[in-house]
Amino acid sequence: MxxxxxxxxxxxxxxxxxxxxxxxxxxxxDAIIAEDPNARVACETLVK
Incomplete structure (x- = not known):
């Protein structure tokens, strides 16, 4: 392990x-990394 x-x-x-x-x-x-542990991602969220 x-x-x-x-x-x-x-x-x-x-x-x-x-x-x-x-x-x-x-x-x-978290969802993207669960699918691909080697993912390189940036995420921005706007709440209006």
Whole structure:
């Protein structure tokens, strides 16, 4: 069994008005990485 761990991090500027966008982006990235562990992806989400 592999001992390798994948850690990703994202930060937003102080006073970010809506954390829902972060949760959506995280879910999208998690789904893509689950399909392809070697994926190189950037995801931005706008909530209006």
């Amino acid at each position: 592999s001992k390798q761990h994948l850690f990703t991090s994202e930060s937003v500027s102080e006073g970010h008005p809506d954390k829902v966008a972060d949760q959506i982006s995280d879910a999208v990235l």
